Amino acid sequence: MNLLLALPVGLVIGLSLGALGAGGSILTVPALVYLLGQSPHEATTTSLLVVGGAALAGVGAHWRAGRVRLVPGLVFGVLGAAGSVLGSQASALADPNVLLLGFAGLMVAAGVAMLRRGHKRPRESCGGSGGGGVVTKPRVDIACAVKVVAAATVVGLVTGFFGVGGGFVVVPALVLVLGYDTATAVGTSLVVIVINSAVALGTRVMGHGATFDWPMLGVFLAAAVAGVVFGNRVASRVAPEKLTKAFAVMLLAVALYTAARSAIQL
Template sequence: MNAVLLLALPVGLLIGLSLGALGAGGSILTVPALVYLLGQTPHQATTLSLVIVGAAALAGVAAHWRSGRVRLGPGLTFGLLGSVGSVVGSKASGLVDPDVLLLGFAGLMIAAAAAMLTRARKPRRGEDDDTGGGGGVATATRTQTGVARAVKIVAAASVVGALTGFFGVGGGFVVVPALVLALGYDTATAVGTSLVVIAINSAVALGTRLVGHAETMNWPLLGLFLVAAVAGVLLGNRVASRVPGHRLTTAFAVMLVAVALFIGMRSLPHLL
């Protein structure tokens, strides 16, 4: 156990580094790191990940709030709408075979990598594709009926909540485009507001999992991991200020695909 606790420091530092450098998406590495490097079961890892994701989201909300990029009311509404999905996803996760859970997680990582690569290409085509696009979406959104818009928001919130509860991830790569499309936000505002959604979904999912099972949590491991991750976030912020964002995102997306393939090769044979 002592060796595992010591290993939590460099692993947590690396996860925090990815979080700080990318701003979103880095937490998706938490589950495979906890399983393959720190010896946790898939179900333990997804539960511990909820704490780490939630803490990172709260820290991010504070940073974005100071820059005026958080819409608290819509974020709270979106998060509360997704809370049902968080509860359902959390309960469903405990019923799934660990190897099936990991295989599904590998698929999620590939989807996240694809979304990140798509976003990484946008700066090369010009900033108008990013900021101007938000205004066009906002104009189109205003022409939709109130009912259609409400259905879209509820559906998106439910999917995000279910992903958070089931896999223990923030789901920012889903929340951000959902807020852009459903509410017409520009990308920066959608990112800041998405952290409110992620924090709520993580808290609800964690509460669901801890009912009657709090004693199974590895609290010392979690504490060390969080301390190291916070230090990593601070270092990651410095990295982000010196390296072009699209290069960081592309490199990280390639790493996600590699890790996903590794998980698939480890899990698939057990199911055949």
């Protein structure tokens, strides 16, 4: 039964990750807990492997479409590595129900951020004029450097603690801080997600050990990768604002369900 459920769930998560570069990974943990029967700690660890693998496939698809800035993505990911390690260590000490309740809060924050993103006009960025995709006069100053380091660290902490990619933080950061258009930010965010997921997963495996349901994980990951590839095509044909709003509403609904379930069990 788990194998049958893993296929459609993986497709949905991969689709949103490929189309939006954000949000898809945040559904992985609730799906693994409530649909596939894993404990919160198992789910947050398995999620890192699924999300990292799907994001890696997505990098290739977006790269071919010219929507990846590799060097900035690598720098952003490396800056968040320390946060990934700390988040992974803290997650192992958290009560499972508290972990899920905090995860529900994270989903609410992500949903609200995604809804607000569609209503904001691009502002002046560290990379030049805001959001047009063409960086004209690059400038680096202390304020911009602090913003990049802070955003990267937050993404690392979120990835390590909750087992998610953190794309809902990375994409706005790349748009507002570095001046990328949304499509380029989505493609570049996948590079960051791969790095943070790998660091967090390695920390958990080496520090606390980890066991995986490999047959279920294989089906889930294969479906997620297929979803990422299809999501990349959707991103080229459908207005990002429509996709973002629809996904944000679904995210908020899942958050309410997760909060109710975990609060009852506290």
